[in-house]
Amino acid sequence: MSTETDTQTDIEIDEPGPFHEFYEAFSENRIAVFGLGLLAFLIIITLLADFIAPYSATAQNYDAVLEGPSMDHPMGTDELGRDIFSRVLFGYRIIFSITVGGVMMAFTMGTLLGLAAGYYGGWLDEFLMRGVDVLMSFPSLILALALIAAIGPSRWGIALVLGIAYTPIFARVARSESVSLSNEAFIRSLEVRGVSTPRILIAHMFPNVLGPLIVTVTLQLAFGILTTATLSFLGVGVQPPSPSLGLMLADGKDIIGRAWWMSLFPGVAIMLPVIAFNTIGDGLRDTFDPKQVRN
Amino acid sequence: MARLSVTDLSVTYRTGDGDLTAVDRVTFDIQDNEIFGIVGESGCGKSTLGDSFLQLLDENGSISGGSIVYDGMDLAAMTDRELADEVRGNKISMIFQDPNASLDPVYTVGQQLVETITKHLDMNKKAARERAIELLDDVGIPDPEDRIDNYPHSFSGGQLQRIVIAIALSCEPGLLIADEPTTGLDVSIQAQILDLLEELAESHETSIVMITHDLGVVAEICDRVGVMYAGNMVEIAPIQQLFDAPRHPYTQALLDSIPERHGMKEDLTVIPGHPPDLRQPPTGCRYNPRCDQVCGMECETGDVPPTYDVEGTDVMCYLYDEGVNEAYEGPTNIVAEPGGDD
Amino acid sequence: MQWYEYFLKRVLLFIPIMWGVSIFVFLIVHLVPGSPAVTMLGAQATPELVEEIERELGLHRPMPVQYVEWLAGVLQGDLGTSYSNRRPVASVLAERFWVSLQLVLMTFPVAFVFAIPLGIAAAMKKHSKVDYASMGIGVIGVSIPTFFSAVLLMTVFAVWLGWLPVSGYVSPREDLLESIRHMILPVTSMALVAIAVMMRMMRSSMLDTVGEEYIRFLKAKGMSRRTIMLGHALKNSFIPVITIMGLQFGYMLSGAVVIEEIFAIPGLGRTILQAVLQRDYPLVQGSVLLIALWFAVVNLVTDLAVAYLDPRIMEGDS
Secondary structure, three states, X not given: OOHHHHHHHHHHHHOOOHHHHHHHHHHHXXXXXXXXXXXXXXXXXXXXXXXHOOOOOOOOOOOOOOOOOOOOOOOOEOOOOOEHHHHHHHHHHHHHHHHHHHHHHHHXXXXXXXXXXXXXXXXXXXXXXXXXXXXXXXXXXXXXXXXXXXXXXXXXXXXXXXXXXXXXXXXXXXXXXXXXXXXXXXXXXXXXXXXOHHHHHHHHHHHHHHHHHHHHHHHHHHHHHHHHHHHHXXXXXXXXXXXXXXXXXXXXXXXXXXXXXXXXXXXXXXXXXXXXXXXXXXXXXXXXXXXXXXX | OEEEEEEEEEEEEEEOOEEEEEXXXXXXXXXXXXXXXXXXXXXXXXXXXXXXXXXXXXXXXEEEEEEEEEOOEEHHHOOHHHHHHHHEOOOEEXXXXXXXXXXXXXXXXXXXXXXXXXXXXXXXXXXXHHHHHHHHHHOOOOOHHHHOOOOHHHOOHHHHHHHHHHHHOOOOOOXXXXXXXXXXXXXXXXXXXXXXXXXXHHHHOOEEEEEEOOHHHHHHHOOEEEEEEOOEEEEEEEHHHHHHOOOOHHHHHHHHOOOOOOOOOOOOOOOOOOOOOOOOOOOOOOOHHHOOOXXXXXXXXXXXXXXXXXXXXXXXXXXXXXXOOOOXXXXXXXXXXXXXXX | OOHHHHHHHHHHHHHHHHHHHHHXXXXXXXXXXXXXXXXXXXXXXXXXXXXXXXXXXOOOOOHHHHHHHHHHHHHOOOOOEEOOOOEXXXXXXXXXXHHHHHHHHHHHHHXXXXXXXXXXXXXXXXXXXHHHHHHXXXXXXXXXXXXXXXXXXXXXXXXXXXXXXXXXXXXXXOOHHHHHHHHHHHHHHHHHXXXXXXXXXXXXXXXXXXXXXXXXXXXXXXXXHHHHHHHHHHHHHHHHHHXXXXXXXXXXHHHHHHHHHHOXXXXXXXXXXXXXXXXXXXXXXXXXXXXXXXXXXXHHHHHHHHHHHOHXXXXXXX
C-alpha cells in the first residue's frame, strides 16, 4: 500500500458528514431502531387500513356479538358485533390524525413564538414567556379538560386542545435555543446585511433549532396519543360511533370478565405507537446529547 | 534515582471495530524531583499513558502488558481497591485539564480537601481542616480561613486549579501526574499555575509528569521530555537537548512547525498527513507514512524501530542504526529492544 | 443571597403567574361559543332559565367588571355555586380535595421506594440484567395508558382473584384498614407511571454524573467507590430528579382524573371530569383553579428543595 492512498483513506474515515455520523450513532441504538421499525409498521397498516381491514369500522352484525378471536375476527367482536381488528385499524387513523394535527400545530406556534421571544428579548419575551408559565401551571390533561369544557368534545376540538396545551413546551425549547443562537456572529451579520426579521427567524434560525425540537416532537407525539386516548376513554374525546381506541376500552372494561378481547386489544394497540415514539425519542435524545453515549 | 520506572507498558482499548493499542511498549523512568514532560498531538496516547499509572482508564481500556514500578510496587498489577487505599492521592496524585469540572459542585472546597486528608493521613477532622487552610494558603488562595467554606462555583478557573493542586498535594505524594493542567486557562493564568507547580514540586520534593500538547509548557518547566507518536515514545531527551538537537524526524517536524523556537507560546501546528488508525497501524515505523527521511526498507516493512541512545537522547528511529544508514558516524548503541512483531 | 431572600423571590414570582391563571380560568366560561347559560342548560333551556343563569353569572355586565367581581369573590373564598350539586363550589372542593390528597400522598412514597433504588442500581450496573429490566419497565411504564393498567389490575386482583375491592372509597377516619384495602389498586396503577418516569430520570442523571470530570478526580485522589457513588454521585444526580419528582407530584392530579373515575373515588379528579361532562362551569373553574394552586405550591417546595441541595442556585444564576 502506498503512502499516498493510506493518507487519503484516513481523511475519508476521519471526516464523515454530519448526517452519516448521526446515522451511525442512532443505528447503534438497537432499541431506537426497533421503535422506528415498529412505527413504520404501524404507519403502513394505518395507511392500508382500507385494504387490510376485513370489515367496516361501524358495520354491526347481530349474529356475531361478543365473539372471541377467530379466523373471521382476529381480535373478536364487540357487543354490537363490530369487528375489533377493523375498528383498531380505523381507530389508528383517527388517533394519529388528531395527535399529529395537534402536535404539528403546537410545533408551529410554539417554535415561532419561542424563536421570536428569544430573538427580540425585552418585553415581548417577558410577556410570551409569562403566558407560557401560566399555561404550564396545569398538568396538560387538566388544561385539556378545561378547554374541552369551553369548546365541547369533538375530534378536531381535541387536536386544537392538544395544540394549545403543547405549544408552551415547544416555545420553551425554541426560546432557549434562540437566545443563544441570536448572539451568534452569523445571525448578527445577517442583520447588518439587512435581511428581514421573518426571514432570519424562519430561514436561518429555524433550521438550527430543529434538532432539539425533533426530540420534543417525538416525545410529545407519544404523550399526545396517550392524552387523546385518555380523553376518549373519559368520554370527552372522540364521540361514538367513530372508532376510538380509548372509547373501545371504556366500553369493554365493564364486561372484561366475559369479553377480555374488547379491552385487551385496544389497550395494547394504544401502547404500540407510544412505545415506538418513546424509544425513538430516547434514541434521538441520546444521539443529540453525546454526553450520555460516551459511557 | 528513579522514582517511577515504566517498562514495556502497553494499554489496549476494546472497541466495536477491534482492539486498539493506544500505548505500545513504552519504557521510561522518572527521577526524583524531576519534571518530566510528555508531548504529542491529540490521540498519540499521552493521556492514556497518564491515566494508566493510576488505572483511571475508561471502562473499555486496560493495561495489556508491562510494568509501572513505584516505590517497589508494580502499579500495573494492583487491584482498584489497593490503588485507592495505598496509592491514589497518597503516593501519586493526578490533576486534569478542566478545573471548573474537577471539583464536586455540591460540597465546599474545604470538605473536599478534608475528605482527602482524612482518607490518607491519620488526622481528625479538626486537624485536617487546619492543614487544609494551610494548603490553600500555600497555593495562593487569599483569606483561606473564610474561603475554605465556599463552594467551587464561587472561585475563578485559575483559583480552582490552585485548589485542585492543593488537594492533589495534600498528602505529600511523591509523584504528581498533570494532564494538560493549563489548557483550560487564560494565557496569563497559565504561567502562574506553571510557576506554582514548579515551586511546589521543589518544596514538596514531588516529581511531576506533565502531559501536554503545548511545547511552550514543556520549555517552561520540564527537565526532560518524552515525545509520543501513535502510541510509541519516539524520543526522550533532556529539555535543552531536545530543542537544540532533535533526533527523531517527527520531533524535528514538530519543532519546525513552530515559527520561533524559544519563548514560544504556539500550539503544535499540523504536520502534513494524519496520525495512523491504531486499529490497523502501519508496518515498520508508525511515522513512516508522514516521514520525510525514510531511510530504508526497515522503515516501511520491518518492526517498530528499537530505541537507540544517541548522545544521551533515546530515539526510536532507524536513521540511527549503523546497518541502515552507513553515513551516520556518531556513537550508536542499542539500549532497549522492543520484542516481537506488531 | 440568604434563605429568606430566595424564598421571597420565589414566592413573588408566583403572584403574576397565579394572576394569569385566574384570567385563564375566568375566560374558560367566556370562550364558550354562544351563551354559556344555553350550553349549560342544554335541552332544558327556556328563556326564563337562561335569563336567570345569565343574571347569576353576571353575564350582562362588561367583562372586566365581571372579572374583577369574580376575582374579588375568589380571593374571599367564594367560588360560586355548583349547578349539579346546588352547593357552594368551595365546600364541594374542600371535601373532594382531601380524598385526592390521600391518594397522592399514598402513591408518592410507593413510587419513590421503587423508582430511586432501581434507577441507581441500573446506572451502577449499566448493561446488566438489572439495567435492561429496569429500562424495559421504564419504557412500558411511560407508554401504558393509566386507564389500561388500572383496568388490567382491577380485572386480575379484584374481579378474578377477588383479593381486593373492585372500586369505591372508604375514609381513613371511618375504617383505616378498609380505606387502605380500597386504595391499593388505585395507588398501584397511579404509581406505575411515576415509577417509570422517576426511575428513568434517576438512571440517566446518575450516568451523566458518573461521566463528569470530578468523579475521575475523586477516584484519582483515592476515594473508595462507595464514597464516590453514594457520597458524591448520588447527591449530584439527585438534584435533577427532585425537579422531576415535583412535577410528578403535581401531575398525579391528572392521573387522579382517570384513576378516580375508574375506581369510583370521590376526589378532585372525578369532580372536574363530572363538572366538564355536566358543563357545571363554576365547578370547572373552581377545580381548575385549585389544581393550579396545588401545582404552584408543589413547584415552590421543589425549587426550595433543589436550592437547598444545590449551592449554585442560591447565588442567583438560576
